[in-house]
Amino acid sequence: MTQQPMPDARRPASGGPKAAARNRAALIAAAREIYAEHGLKAPLSAIARRAGVGQGVLYRHFPDRAALAAAVLEENVRQIEKAAQDTDLAGLLGVVTWHLTESAAFISVLHADGTDGGSAVPEYAVALSRRVERALRTLLPQDHPLASEPDDLMIAVGMVSGAVTGPTREHRERRARAAWRLLGVEVGPIRPSEI
Amino acid sequence: MTQQPMPDARRPASGGPKAAARNRAALIAAAREIYAEHGLKAPLSAIARRAGVGQGVLYRHFPDRAALAAAVLEENVRQIEKAAQDTDLAGLLGVVTWHLTESAAFISVLHADGTDGGSAVPEYAVALSRRVERALRTLLPQDHPLASEPDDLMIAVGMVSGAVTGPTREHRERRARAAWRLLGVEVGPIRPSEI
Amino acid sequence: MTQQPMPDARRPASGGPKAAARNRAALIAAAREIYAEHGLKAPLSAIARRAGVGQGVLYRHFPDRAALAAAVLEENVRQIEKAAQDTDLAGLLGVVTWHLTESAAFISVLHADGTDGGSAVPEYAVALSRRVERALRTLLPQDHPLASEPDDLMIAVGMVSGAVTGPTREHRERRARAAWRLLGVEVGPIRPSEI
Amino acid sequence: MTQQPMPDARRPASGGPKAAARNRAALIAAAREIYAEHGLKAPLSAIARRAGVGQGVLYRHFPDRAALAAAVLEENVRQIEKAAQDTDLAGLLGVVTWHLTESAAFISVLHADGTDGGSAVPEYAVALSRRVERALRTLLPQDHPLASEPDDLMIAVGMVSGAVTGPTREHRERRARAAWRLLGVEVGPIRPSEI
């Protein structure tokens, strides 16, 4: 009546400690892809499958769904924070926009409450959103059009995320450019920060 | 004393054709409420329960999840089309904006792919989105700022939908107003059309 | 990415509302058997299987593990309460003892804290235990050997439950009789109450 | 500069044969604690963690769950056997009772089938139970109340174990004393044997 694995199953090899780091990275990469395609609510089993590991491995590395999401998005936000030190506002907006066009998951962070019904805003999403805002604000000139009202900056980012739809990244990028143009805000090249 | 069909047994009372229409309406109303509260992915059983009908009835009227969503949103779009005949662009934008702030489901129509990862754009969402666009475009002056590029109009609507987040309708309405302001577009009062 | 049952699977028939009551009874009967054999921690799936129903049915009738256990044990306790009205203390002890020898699950109620580690005493077990005590106490004469100290009565019942081990019911019954003899307490025939 | 075996790399430090014995002892001690807290079904990983060793070590020393349990309980039984040489029956019963109030695991040995549904009686539990019986019987006077029937002695011990419930050791000890009183058997101080 208790949990009994098949007695003499052909257990695939463990891989040893080396594999741990590799698997963690594979999980994050897989999660990034799946999230981008299917959003943050995608089944964890799909992520484990894409990463080529068992489900238990996923749970070893990330105790719950939020921990995995946080790990994936943390990376995005870190790139943005880094970009904030290397460029000006236009450049940084380009980086932020790149992430918006790349990942549906990242959009829900900036919306910071599942557009799809908003039961509860996950803590970590709020925190990450704050960090993006802080990064942007360090580069925002006093006389910028988005500087007059305190909420305008993140509202504008949210607006662009709302424009970013379409099947291909090119599609989404074109719409993102149009959105910034309609806001009258200059944006640099839309690109990831890791130059 | 012999076994008879028991003429008025307490069978679930079918109600006849009258009830059919009533049930359909009840289902749509219930769906609208549930969608607003829990998003488009809410359990269908919850909708049937709220409508006070069995689940079978739901399936009789709406063969699948999309059909029900389409029916609910059809109503929204019809109100918008009606408003297009009674007001000017600013007024119509107000009505459209009202629906955006009222219903998370309606937003996903205009995004036309669910920010949250709807992999494929449902046919009906595209169709409904087109109808909203057509309604708006009938009132769009040649020299309106959103008239210069063909996609700008719906991009702008999508942008506003991206700004519309927050726990309460007041919250969302405030952000919607800010969004239109940032776009430099004049909007009338944010209200449903059925005056 | 969502829950999709096999599109055109060969769905076994539903059985209709008549089956509901039958299934509920089958579930309780199956649970009683499984509990007796494997204790209260037996997998619910095993119970559903033995009852010949899907797992969903189990959850429809009993929202959680405790509800099913309560339903099963409720029946035992009700029999004991009924017996308390038809017999004297010796007779009632016989009925209680019968349930002890019949069901491992019933024993854990009277222990009222999983002997196997006692993480937490389930509420319902405590309540059921109280009802057994109350039934016994209505028939307990003032001068009975178990009446001198307030806890003695249920301690004695617990003691008998501790003696009741062995592979067959006959085995367990013999030990139960020996236990009561060692306590110097007279017990009537060991039998279920439904005479 | 060539690739060498890296003589003193930070490999997990095997520790040599000394550590083996130390680890075994740590595992048994950890298991004793965990068993007392969470019962015999506690996760093995928790035991390994508490012992401060990897899970592999646990499996090296104890091929399965039963082997570990046996090792833990072996120690209890050995103490009882030792106490049988230093005291009389009352004293020995005190020692046995102490183990009963101390360890839920020990109780299931004397029940020799886990009240909670252990379908099959584990071999080792039977063997340990026999040794406890033998120890007690060496001190049992011919005219003792538990000496008239061959099974009475262990039935009585089982009965006391059935009385021993409650959240704290004091609780359990009080009930154990009451149980022996109800059996009319004199018990010495309830204490571990290692005086």
Added chain:
DNA sequence: TATGAATGAGAGTTCATTCAT
């Protein structure tokens, strides 16, 4: 025609056990 029970696939989670390092 309406009801609401039943089905069963699948998501999430936990652990016993193995094995590369």
Added chain:
DNA sequence: CATGAATGAACTCTCATTCAT
């Protein structure tokens, strides 16, 4: 010899969809 990551089966619970009545 020790480590601790990986495996994967088993368990719980949820829900879309069907169907006897």
